Amino acid sequence: MAKQLSIITFTGRLGNLIGYRRNGTHCLRSMPAIVRQTAATRKAAQRFGMASKRGALIRNAFSGKLDVTCDGGHINRLTSALIPSAGNDTSSITNFRFNRYTGTDSLLPLTPRLSRNGVLHIPPQTLPAHKGISMLEIKVVASRIHFATGQVVATESAVLFAKTGEPFKGAACDVDIPGTGTLIVVLQVRGLQDHIPSGNRKYFAADIIAVQPPQPLHPTPHKRIYPKRLRLNLPSENTAVAAAPQLLRPRIQRE
Template identity: 60%
Template structure:
């Protein structure tokens, strides 16, 4: 394995060399003169091919709308997860991080849940406060993928801007993208400094949080977040009073917030 240092880098096969990208750098290696496959490797090859094609579909479904830079290992991690899950177990995707360094649980102590009717509920909770962070930009990306036909049917997004110093009363988003295929929902959170997003990967998260298979009411979701007792402060009396006032006035009902189409 050697590092590519020229101005023009490449990935894939070029002559007897193979170029690839990992951890933010480009490398290359020479092709082996002879490849000997065992029975186990020959049996694993079809599974890898199927997983690789599914992984490519998932990446293409979210690549255009993701604002969080994925880490260099996410392609291999995604393929490995799909291989281990098997050909028809897409529910295993419901805990995948595009950025392995930070998860959405850093920003939400209570995990969002997807109901059978396609409504994504983000529970009311106290948001964490980080030094210098003025808002949390929350983007929900829902994509319908038809794996049998190898195509992305449709992708839709919704955007919320949350203020950590204000009471968050929760939200409900309609993410039931029309069409046939598997529904995959990704939650992205970026810490914002005014109009600029943080460049620190510790404050940028993008996780697949829910998967719903076609023709079934079963929903696969990211496991509930742990609730450390001392990490986040409890709501202040002022926050509770403000939240109750909003609820009494009827303004604390964002149930009609629908996901916006491209």
């Protein structure tokens, strides 16, 4: 491995040289004169290619909806989770963290559960108090991805707020996006102080909490299926709503 010390650095192929970046340093290596591939290495390359393609689809589906800054290695980590099954077993990415430094369980102790009818239940719980954090922004992002055709069918999101250090009476969110493909649900939690996001990355988390494989679709003939918005149902006496009445109506973004 040689380091690039010139003023102008590059990545990619240049003649018989390949430039790349490793741990923030630009490096250089030469291309091999002869590449010998066995059946095993060809299969490994195919698995990597499929996993990389599906990982890119997942990232593109959520990139415009997430407000959490991903760590620098999230692309490789996501691809690595998909490689063993060549991307066919997407359930392997359940609990994947877009920010590896913080998981949603550190801010929201009880994990939400996705029911078979497509409703995500956030259980009642007492939210832990954090220094410099008065409120949590809880965002649910759901995406339907058709991996066979390489298309993102639809991506929807919904947001609610809850005060820290106080009982939270739970919520339910309908995430069953119509269409054919795999349903992937991401939970994003951010710590806020006076409605301003904290600058500390340990209060930013975004995890894939549920992956639902494609379900048989039997639409009525000549009936068009329209995408729907995610809806959050809150208890009538939720302390989070009482603390911030102007935020009673969840903000819903739609692509």
